[in-house]
Amino acid sequence: MTASPSPGFLKVFLPEPKQRIARPPLLDPHQAAQDPGPSSRTMVGLQPSEVPPTTVVKFLGAGTAACFADLLTFPLDTAKVRLQIQGENPGAQSVQYRGVLGTILTMVRTEGPRSPYSGLVAGLHRQMSFASIRIGLYDSVKQFYTPKGADHSSVAIRILAGCTTGAMAVTCAQPTDVVKVRFQAMVRLGTGGERKYRGTMDAYRTIAREEGVRGLWKGTWPNITRNAIVNCAEMVTYDIIKEKLLDSHLFTAGFCATVVASPVDVVKTRYMNAPPGRYRSPLHCMLRMVAQEGPTAFYKGFVPSFLRLGAWNVMMFVTYEQLKRALMKGPGTAGISVLNKASRLPGPERTSPPWGCRPTHGTEPCTVADLRN
Numbered sequence: 001m002t003a004s005p006s007p008g009f010l011k012v013f014l015p016e017p018k019q020r021i022a023r024p025p026l027l028d029p030h031q032a033a034q035d036p037g038p039s040s041r042t043m044v045g046l047q048p049s050e051v052p053p054t055t056v057v058k059f060l061g062a063g064t065a066a067c068f069a070d071l072l073t074f075p076l077d078t079a080k081v082r083l084q085i086q087g088e089n090p091g092a093q094s095v096q097y098r099g100v101l102g103t104i105l106t107m108v109r110t111e112g113p114r115s116p117y118s119g120l121v122a123g124l125h126r127q128m129s130f131a132s133i134r135i136g137l138y139d140s141v142k143q144f145y146t147p148k149g150a151d152h153s154s155v156a157i158r159i160l161a162g163c164t165t166g167a168m169a170v171t172c173a174q175p176t177d178v179v180k181v182r183f184q185a186m187v188r189l190g191t192g193g194e195r196k197y198r199g200t201m202d203a204y205r206t207i208a209r210e211e212g213v214r215g216l217w218k219g220t221w222p223n224i225t226r227n228a229i230v231n232c233a234e235m236v237t238y239d240i241i242k243e244k245l246l247d248s249h250l251f252t253a254g255f256c257a258t259v260v261a262s263p264v265d266v267v268k269t270r271y272m273n274a275p276p277g278r279y280r281s282p283l284h285c286m287l288r289m290v291a292q293e294g295p296t297a298f299y300k301g302f303v304p305s306f307l308r309l310g311a312w313n314v315m316m317f318v319t320y321e322q323l324k325r326a327l328m329k330g331p332g333t334a335g336i337s338v339l340n341k342a343s344r345l346p347g348p349e350r351t352s353p354p355w356g357c358r359p360t361h362g363t364e365p366c367t368v369a370d371l372r373n
Helices: 007-013 029-034 055-085 100-111 120-134 138-145 155-185 200-211 213-217 220-240 247-273 282-293 295-299 302-327 331-342 347-351 368-372
Strands: none
Touching: 055 100, 055 120, 055 138, 055 155, 055 247, 055 302, 100 302, 120 155, 120 200, 120 220, 138 155, 155 200, 155 213, 155 220, 155 247, 200 213, 220 247, 220 302, 247 282, 247 295, 247 302, 282 295
């Protein structure tokens, strides 16, 4: 009769059966959208669009989206500049502009079809350097100002962050704004009209040579004031309603910004475009404008300014959100896909949490907060 192996023998020479730790199934994103609740907590297997964008992604996305919006709304900006400087020197002005459409049509008829896009290259330079800082760094500056442990940023902190990024952007991008305004204000009658600047880079060199390096930063203070107003109206309003991205809200933000910032914008445009010696300071420009043309001059170009700012806001912010999602689907999120695949592996591979994840909810699956800890 053969003796049966003892339990000790089995324990020593036979491997123990592998035990699987039960884990709740991964939540389908569509199910999470339809059935929110405790089980709809965001899993480690993040979809690429749910990955928080980095500062670099925001920086590049904001500049690119602003350039796209500028391409579509630049004729309105040029019409605004022409209307703002109209009446500044009546004796030297041979063309009169009336209304938004009338201004654009007059420019096309007298200067050619490319005239509404005069200064576009400098405008794109401006947006890549200006919007990247003003909008792309807004969240980072807001987080810097927010006290540690606070759940949300107050309106005052958001306004402070908007003013800070606006001032930083103007300081860096002011030369591009000066060149853009000079091109937009330059009237060239006929296709062979006289050109003061041969191109954008020549304009930078000419201004620096004739007016000094300070000439490229002409009108910095009124521009900082104007952009502090616009940036607070745009960014703070958008930040508050970002979860409910409504076009009407963005147009409302653009209208409020135009009403408040238009007087400063007119002074900024005239001062930057003026030849050396015409105005002693932005204040002198403002007082002279009121004395010669009355207080209504502060709102010259209001309609194209509002139309451009409202349309620009909608196009820019919608494009900005889509670019952030698209950029976060790139190679930088490959690790998220690996985690997602690892969490679906059968057998003992699922007994340990994914790399870098320390679950704080017992048997609950790892959350985004766990992954960051």
